[in-house]
Amino acid sequence: MNEEKFHLTLIPNPTKIGNTDVSLGFANGYVGLPFAHPWAEKKDNYDLPAKVHGGVTWCDDHLPNTPPDGKHFWIGFDTRHWGDNRDTCPNMYCYTQLFSLYQQALDTYNNQPN
Secondary structure, eight states: OOGGGOEEEEEEOOSEETTEEOOOOSEEEEEEEOTTSTTTTOOOGGGOOOOOTTOOOEEESSOTTSOOOSSOEEEEEOSOSTTOSTTTSOHHHHHHHHHHHHHHHHHHHHTSOO
16 A cells, blocks of 8 residues: 555644633644545544544544645544643644554555455
8 A cells, every 4th residue: 555645734723812822732633544545534533443642533525724635534633622732732742643643544554455
């Protein structure tokens, strides 16, 4: 199977909303799956066996606030849970979680029956 069909992205969280400081983790992470992936097209993130910070909180054919790209089905996690902030979820932690989600998705994709 070809891992080049996957796409990884982190979308940084704001530190302010309007004039108000907000306490959020560094970023939310997303993995674009090829449509042939067994997790693609699942509309309920609770159906996904992936283990990631806060659980999978995004399952859709597009990233937040963007139109579908026609190439990927996106799954992701966020760092906007109770207790998440830039100390508990700094940038390297978010990258580690993103890579873990990608590795789980890649392993599932590569272990599909032919």
